[in-house]
Amino acid sequence: MKGVNRVNSSATVNGRSSSAGVNGSIQVRGLSRTFHTTVRRPGFTGALKSLVSPERVAKQAVSDVTFDVAPGELLALLGPNGAGKSTTIKMLTGILTPTAGEARVAGVVPYEERERNARNIGAVFGQRTQLWWDLPVRESFAILRDIYEVPAAEHRARLGEFDELLDLSSFWDTRVRHLSLGQRVRCDLAAALLHDPPVVFLDEPTIGMDVVVKEQVRGFLKHQVEERGRTVLLTTHDMTEVGRLAERVVLINHGRLILDGTLDEIRRTFGSTWQVRATLADPHTPVEPLPGIALLRREGPQMVFGPDGEEAPTVHQALKRIIERYEVSDVALDEADLEDVMRAAYVQAGAV
Numbered sequence: 001m002k003g004v005n006r007v008n009s010s011a012t013v014n015g016r017s018s019s020a021g022v023n024g025s026i027q028v029r030g031l032s033r034t035f036h037t038t039v040r041r042p043g044f045t046g047a048l049k050s051l052v053s054p055e056r057v058a059k060q061a062v063s064d065v066t067f068d069v070a071p072g073e074l075l076a077l078l079g080p081n082g083a084g085k086s087t088t089i090k091m092l093t094g095i096l097t098p099t100a101g102e103a104r105v106a107g108v109v110p111y112e113e114r115e116r117n118a119r120n121i122g123a124v125f126g127q128r129t130q131l132w133w134d135l136p137v138r139e140s141f142a143i144l145r146d147i148y149e150v151p152a153a154e155h156r157a158r159l160g161e162f163d164e165l166l167d168l169s170s171f172w173d174t175r176v177r178h179l180s181l182g183q184r185v186r187c188d189l190a191a192a193l194l195h196d197p198p199v200v201f202l203d204e205p206t207i208g209m210d211v212v213v214k215e216q217v218r219g220f221l222k223h224q225v226e227e228r229g230r231t232v233l234l235t236t237h238d239m240t241e242v243g244r245l246a247e248r249v250v251l252i253n254h255g256r257l258i259l260d261g262t263l264d265e266i267r268r269t270f271g272s273t274w275q276v277r278a279t280l281a282d283p284h285t286p287v288e289p290l291p292g293i294a295l296l297r298r299e300g301p302q303m304v305f306g307p308d309g310e311e312a313p314t315v316h317q318a319l320k321r322i323i324e325r326y327e328v329s330d331v332a333l334d335e336a337d338l339e340d341v342m343r344a345a346y347v348q349a350g351a352v
């Protein structure tokens with residue numbers, strides 16, 4: 001896993017200051033959380049026994065997890081069902097207290113200073129809403145404006161921007177209970193960002209959305225990271241989403257961090273199956289291999305290049321080098337799907 005396991009390293013991507021003037025970094029050090037639950041024994045006598053002498057079992061949901069997210073970076077926290085992603089996010093939002101280790105979000109220990117942390121973060125849990133069920137959306141926004149003491153002009157300007165990107169105004173006079181899932185999550189996203197937090201946590205925000213709304217939400221998130229400099233920690237099972245939004249991913253399994261790397265590093269390590277087919281403008285040009293790029297074969301005027309060795313570039317880097325070196329009249333890329341790459345990463349990391 002060369003170049004990928006960057007556990008304990010500190011991230012240095014896009015070091016921009018946050019929208020609220022607060023350094024929106026996230027630091028997670030040896031974070032652990034154990035849950036204690038009572039087991040119900042089977043049958044009637046079992047149930048009686050459980051009542052008299054309950055059997056307690058410990059479940060280590062998150063175990064010694066360490067990673068950083070730099071200000072203005074979007075990091076995807078990945079892993080199979082039950083891996084510990086939501087539990088990690090709950091500790092970073094201050095909902096849960098860790099049993100060991102520590103975390104800092106924009107300089108605040110979230111579970112020790114919940115209120116201060118709440119001012120620095122926005123959170124969206126795709127399956128739940130933070131809006132008032134019986135109120136029209138716009139009234140929920142007004143309540144949040146008062147809670148976070150956002151000046152009226154700022155509130156109006158931000159709502160205008162969110163409306164432009166998420167197309168909210170056609171349904172923001174509707175009661176939350178009557179919104180479709182896609183409408184509701186778009187409103188939740190706007191609500192989470194109305195107080196201009198430097199850090200945003202998104203737990204499966206696009207789950208169950210149609211492709212058009214998904215794309216709209218992804219465009220919105222990209223804008224929040226690239227234009228507003230927000231730091232985003234995102235969990236998702238959707239690899240298209242990861243490919244569109246994340247530069248770096250952290251993979252956890254059974255509560256343990258097993259991989260931390262950029263998508264390029266992960267593609268190089270687990271998905272080095274790309275090919276570049278280049279048609280040379282002059283088919284008689286002599287072709288030599290380039291560093292990390294092998295000439296796999298010639299098919300008439302078409303040269304088929306592929307990765308060569310451990311230091312092979314990504315398909316996009318290879319394409320750049322090939323067209324810099326040769327005059328090319330046509331080009332086609334054949335890249336391993338990110339879903340396949342991540343599956344290979346999961347398998348090698350023992351996650352499936």
Ligand SMILES: Nc1ncnc2c1ncn2[C@@H]1O[C@H](COP(=O)(O)OP(=O)(O)OP(=O)(O)O)[C@@H](O)[C@H]1O
Nearest residue numbers: 035037059061079080081082083084085086087088
């Ligand atoms: N309140 C709780 N009490 C007991 N066990 C819990 C509790 N919350 C989570 N767990 C357990 O901790 C483990 C991690 O759960 P978590 O919800 O963090 O996983 P996840 O990676 O978010 O999964 P998914 O992708 O399915 O949402 C699971 O085994 C889960 O059953």
